[in-house]
Amino acid sequence: MLRTCRLSSKFGSSFKISLSRAYASVAALPVTVTKSKAGITVVSVEDSAPASSVSLVVKAGSREEGTDNVGVAHYLKNFAFKNTSARTAFRTTREAELLGGFLSANLARENLILSAEFLRGDLGYFMEILSDIVFKTKYEQHEFPNIKESVNFERGAAAAIPEVTVMNAAHSVAFRHGLGNSLFADDATKVSNSSDVKAFANKVYTAPNIMIVGTSVNHGELLNLTDSLFQNISHAIPSTPIASKYFGGECRISIPGDSHFVLAFSGAPAGTSDYAALQILRFLIDGEKGTKWGEGVNVLAQRASKLDDTKISFFNAGYSDAGLFGVHISGIATSVYSAARSAVEQLKHAANKISKDDFARALAKARFNAAAAYETRASKTEIFGNQILFSGKVTTVTEALTQFDRFKVEDIQSCKPTAVALGDVSALPYSDSLSL
Incomplete structure (x- = not known):
């Protein structure tokens, strides 16, 4: 969806332009x-x-x-x-x-x-x-x-x-x-x-x-x-599930058609400051375009537009005690290989080459994504249900957005990656060939 805004300016004796960023307030639902x-x-x-x-x-x-x-x-x-x-x-x-x-x-x-x-x-x-x-x-x-x-x-x-x-x-x-x-x-x-x-x-x-x-x-x-x-429901206390443990590894599945490659790392539990940090990192280097036409605003989006039918998108899945953060690339096998190398390079150097404009853009996208999650009945049900079941309290949309207010970019911690290759696996990379 493309949003347009109308700009107006007033000219006085001295011409001055002041640019500032202000976020629209989000009304909290009762x-x-x-x-x-x-x-x-x-x-x-x-x-x-x-x-x-x-x-x-x-x-x-x-x-x-x-x-x-x-x-x-x-x-x-x-x-x-x-x-x-x-x-x-x-x-x-x-x-x-x-x-x-x-x-x-x-x-x-x-x-x-x-x-x-x-x-x-x-x-x-x-x-x-x-x-x-x-x-x-x-x-x-x-x-x-x-x-x-x-x-x-x-x-x-x-x-x-x-x-x-x-x-x-x-x-x-x-x-x-x-x-x-x-x-x-x-x-x-x-x-x-x-x-x-x-x-x-x-x-x-x-x-x-x-x-x-x-x-x-x-x-x-x-x-x-x-x-x-529900007056007769059982009050038995369920056994505590085994805490999630990240292992990492590799999986290769050969199928006809387009190829898919996922490279993922240990993420962070939903609702934590680390999860919010990864959300900003996700939108900072994400290869998806905001408009149908054009090359996109970051390196990966521009790279994907030059490859044949290649899509590059980062994901950040958060759960109660763990998470999975990574990139999903799809397209022709040879193009996927090239895009994977570009994605790794961007991921390695993301925190070292960030302009104020890029950071503001990523922060705005992360805030919008957090606010949009509260829009539909289905999403609100899942969000509030998980919050009560796993943390015992409800986080409103306003509280969710404040997580991003004082955030500063931090690099992702190194860990053994998870790699999944699906499609023409003979032409798809292994994780150790990507110079992680």
Whole structure:
């Protein structure tokens, strides 16, 4: 999106130009946080939208899987909104449609989000639907083949997207287990029946593991519904997951078509000052262009525009206790090799050759990215859910932006890199050939 601004100037007896940078203020949305009698933390955001949403944010991502049930989180996601003792899956879907609602389940590495979006006034019905998932899902064995079929379909669809494949592999190489677990169950999974999924559900569907986030809903009503519908929820304290450990390494996958190369390093947990530092570094050297035409404003963007169909983009993935920072390059194999060398050179010298203008540009992009993350219902739900589950407090958009106010550029710490090559691997680099 291209934004334009109108400049005006006043001329006096002495001609003087003063340039200053001012950031637009971001209005903080009213966020209310209450611990319910059921032991579940309830968060509501009033954004005055005509449609509402409510979500269960459960600490049940792929990270929570053990060596004996890798892939079970994917199965649990696909069991959402299936047959319960109160409603069949067909009835649930049909009633939601008649009310104009939308039901969804999304799995991430650290959480499972079960959501309902609907018109104001229907909160009670959709809260009941979500509570039924926790308490009344049948996990019937005759449903398992259909669930497995949908799991396999989603895995196949993801495998057809090189960007998903290469990032999944990067996490696997970087962390091995925990955050390294795939989001998609594969054929080697030991999950073989509905009982395995039910056992995992009983483990993760507990009060300390669940957060309820509502947008454009009455907080008092949401709190009362939580107290009544979740009064019998287990209060078992889940076992503390093994702390994430960064390993690094290399993975090469040969496939036809365009090539992809990821070079990543140990990052920082989300919400920390180190994470904010890496966000600025990301936008300082990112190779993506801000406009469709033109060569871009930094060296990597200009380099990518001169290579055949080559894209260079940096990423900064932050989790509760770890992170992954790096660059993703895609295009023709020979061009990817050349772009990778350029990216490494820029990364090595980023902190030593920064102009005030470049730093201001990167800082502005980092601030915009942080503010934009609070724009949609889905993003607000995930942000607030993760904040409460992993830190116990909510960080508003205003507080998120203040992280950047006093920041000074610092170099990235050296560590063993993670490298993933996908495509024509014979023409793609190894990490040790890039002069890291």
